[in-house]
Amino acid sequence: MSGPSEVLQPTSPHQRRSTAASARFYSRGVSVCLAAPLVVALAIGFVYPVTRLVGLSFEGGSLEQYRRLVAEPLYLGVLASTVKVAFIVTIASLLLGFPVAYLMARLRHGIAMVVAACVFIPLWTSVLVRSYAWVVLLQRNGIVNTLLADAGITDGPMKLIYTQGAVIVAMTHVLMPFMILPIYSTLRTLPPDYNRAARNLGAGAFRAFISITLPLSLPGVFAGSVLCFVLALGFYITPALVGGPGSMLMATLIGQQTTVLLDWPFAAALSTVLLTVTLIFVFLFRKTLSLSKGLHSVH
Amino acid sequence: MISFPLRWTRAHRVVAASALSLLSWSSVSLATEQVVIASTGGAYDRALKAAWFDPFTKATGIEVVTVVATNAEMRAKVAAMVKTGNVTWDLYLDGEIQAASTAHKAVTEDLTDFCKQFAGRKDLGPNACAAGGALLQSTATLLAYRTGDGGPTPETWADMWDSKTFSGERAFPNFDDPWRVMAAALLADGVSREELFPLDVERALKKLDEIRPAVSVWWKTGDQSVQGFRNGDYSIGQIWLTRAKAMQNEGLPIGWSYKASFLVGDRIALVKGAQNRDNALKLMAFWLNSPEAQAMACEVLSCTPPSTDAIALMSEEVRKTMPHANEVRDFMVVPDAEWINANAAQLLQRWNEWLR
Numbered sequence: 337m338s339g340p341s342e343v344l345q346p347t348s349p350h351q352r353r354s355t356a357a358s359a360r361f362y363s364r365g366v367s368v369c370l371a372a373p374l375v376v377a378l379a380i381g382f383v384y385p386v387t388r389l390v391g392l393s394f395e396g397g398s399l400e401q402y403r404r405l406v407a408e409p410l411y412l413g414v415l416a417s418t419v420k421v422a423f424i425v426t427i428a429s430l431l432l433g434f435p436v437a438y439l440m441a442r443l444r445h446g447i448a449m450v451v452a453a454c455v456f457i458p459l460w461t462s463v464l465v466r467s468y469a470w471v472v473l474l475q476r477n478g479i480v481n482t483l484l485a486d487a488g489i490t491d492g493p494m495k496l497i498y499t500q501g502a503v504i505v506a507m508t509h510v511l512m513p514f515m516i517l518p519i520y521s522t523l524r525t526l527p528p529d530y531n532r533a534a535r536n537l538g539a540g541a542f543r544a545f546i547s548i549t550l551p552l553s554l555p556g557v558f559a560g561s562v563l564c565f566v567l568a569l570g571f572y573i574t575p576a577l578v579g580g581p582g583s584m585l586m587a588t589l590i591g592q593q594t595t596v597l598l599d600w601p602f603a604a605a606l607s608t609v610l611l612t613v614t615l616i617f618v619f620l621f622r623k624t625l626s627l628s629k630g631l632h633s634v635h
Numbered sequence: 636m637i638s639f640p641l642r643w644t645r646a647h648r649v650v651a652a653s654a655l656s657l658l659s660w661s662s663v664s665l666a667t668e669q670v671v672i673a674s675t676g677g678a679y680d681r682a683l684k685a686a687w688f689d690p691f692t693k694a695t696g697i698e699v700v701t702v703v704a705t706n707a708e709m710r711a712k713v714a715a716m717v718k719t720g721n722v723t724w725d726l727y728l729d730g731e732i733q734a735a736s737t738a739h740k741a742v743t744e745d746l747t748d749f750c751k752q753f754a755g756r757k758d759l760g761p762n763a764c765a766a767g768g769a770l771l772q773s774t775a776t777l778l779a780y781r782t783g784d785g786g787p788t789p790e791t792w793a794d795m796w797d798s799k800t801f802s803g804e805r806a807f808p809n810f811d812d813p814w815r816v817m818a819a820a821l822l823a824d825g826v827s828r829e830e831l832f833p834l835d836v837e838r839a840l841k842k843l844d845e846i847r848p849a850v851s852v853w854w855k856t857g858d859q860s861v862q863g864f865r866n867g868d869y870s871i872g873q874i875w876l877t878r879a880k881a882m883q884n885e886g887l888p889i890g891w892s893y894k895a896s897f898l899v900g901d902r903i904a905l906v907k908g909a910q911n912r913d914n915a916l917k918l919m920a921f922w923l924n925s926p927e928a929q930a931m932a933c934e935v936l937s938c939t940p941p942s943t944d945a946i947a948l949m950s951e952e953v954r955k956t957m958p959h960a961n962e963v964r965d966f967m968v969v970p971d972a973e974w975i976n977a978n979a980a981q982l983l984q985r986w987n988e989w990l991r
Contacts, residue, residue, distance in 0.1 A: 600714075
């Protein structure tokens with residue numbers, strides 16, 4: 337597929353792949369030295385604490401924490417609803433984020449920068465601030481309720497804040513940049529010739545998008561979805577601020593055990609379960625997506 | 636460049652001298668006696684600084700360093716410090732109930748010996764100094780309501796459940812410490828104050844089922860309870876007295892009833908293995924020994940100080956809104972800290988199950 341474009345496009349993916357392959361020219365010793373700082377940092381800052389955490393949940397070599405976790409329907413129930421919320425938020429981010437990423441990749445440079453700024457500036461803003469912004473928008477006398485009432489759509493203020501819906505809306509907003517950016521970077525590397533070739537061969541704009549652009553953008557979709565999903569599973573601040581009593585997530589329960597009850601072994605058990613579930617979902621996600629065509633670059 | 640050390644110009648001398656003086660200055664400031672205390676920050680911190688820390692520094696020369704954290708963060712952090720043996724705080728503030736828990740005892744020093752010096756004091760109650768910490772102040776969680784429609788005002792928890800007489804939406808706390816909501820439900824259901832503890836959790840939750848559809852705010856922070864009242868989200872709520880008073884000061888139409896109230900307080904606890912232990916003890920003793928400091932802080936914070944002498948020093952206006960001795964005697968519920976702590980995990984789990 338990349339044959340003809342190699343001639344036309346000096347910076348085609350093919351060309352890039354050969355530059356990447358030049359890493360093989362480094363000797364083993366140099367490669368080890370280059371990787372060492374990161375490996376050491378990860379070992380100290382990530383592997384060691386996570387291992388300790390998992391170890392803490394098996395304190396005294398017993399499975400007592402896990403027995404309690406399974407015996408009480410509360411914990412698995414909250415785990416299920418956490419996964420559900422994370423899924424909904426990921427899908428919503430994808431549906432809303434893909435068009436933005438597509439637009440950013442297709443627009444002229446100047447305008448693309450403006451769109452990019454609209455994506456980046458919220459990303460640089462504290463999660464706390466963005467979540468509070470939703471409190472302001474959704475509260476009883478907030479902007480949304482006032483607008484709806486003034487437009488005659490609703491009679492009185494609706495209950496918008498402290499609901500599950502508010503949690504999903506606010507989380508989607510907070511996580512959208514993590515969906516847009518990977519998709520954008522994938523779409524940017526797609527040469528426009530593929531699309532032109534498809535159109536030239538008689539495909540409509542929609543058909544060209546479905547059979548060319550979309551499959552080729554899947555690595556970005558995968559990366560963005562995994563990022564959103566994993567981050568959503570561990571969300572703590574946003575549900576606490578805009579959620580109601582029904583929107584209880586795993587992180588809320590872990591927080592309670594860590595800071596209120598100081599039951600760290602049980603908090604560690606809850607964290608370990610959440611970690612395991614996260615890894616399982618990332619694995620399943622990759623399996624599913626790698627079955628579809630055009631995903632050869634996801635290793 | 637090589638000749639640099641030989642040319643000892645005037646400029647060099649000035650630089651060297653100021654560097655030396657900087658060094659000596661920093662070593663002096665390191666040598667200053669200090670004590671590190673963690674508190675919840677904001678207005679609370681400012682009031683304590685003005686009334687307690689600054690006069691203390693003036694009297695003793697010991698610098699008071701404050702660290703800001705939420706109560707939950709403090710508990711977790713102190714536990715981590717003691718566990719790892721890297722204790723950087725000396726004192727921290729914790730709720731009356733938590734200060735009686737075994738988890739608290741594991742990370743703080745038993746103050747029984749320290750408390751002996753206050754045993755003979757007439758102005759201090761018997762619980763002003765306890766093994767878990769010195770009493771900082773007391774306040775209440777109680778029933779507050781919107782005033783101004785001229786109708787009857789709710790007085791008891793049963794009134795809060797009575798949606799026919801008292802219309803409007805309700806607010807309850809939901810900050811991972813559910814005993815006070817359950818206790819209110821039981822009192823509303825006719826349980827007497829004397830038989831309240833141990834709490835009959837299932838009966839409480841059944842009573843709460845009745846009021847649940849009317850609850851519009853389950854507040855997690857004090858600010859949420861204030862914002863909800865300002866917005867008109869609820870007209871009767873179980874909130875903190877300190878917040879209710881703050882709203883009254885703002886001019887909001889709010890009233891409250893001591894007939895539906897729980898006594899809660901804050902304690903000052905000494906971290907096990909504290910580096911500035913002696914200074915920390917001095918700071919705690921300074922609080923209990925100075926009614927002036929207590930009066931000044933509680934005047935701002937609308938709290939009840941541990942010393943009765945301090946109450947006498949406070950303004951008439953503030954004293955008027957404080958619970959009267961007979962209200963405390965006849966109505967205020969003093970929670971059974973021992974029972975709450977022993978059942979904290981179970982209570983929270985059952986609460987979570989009910990709430991979701």
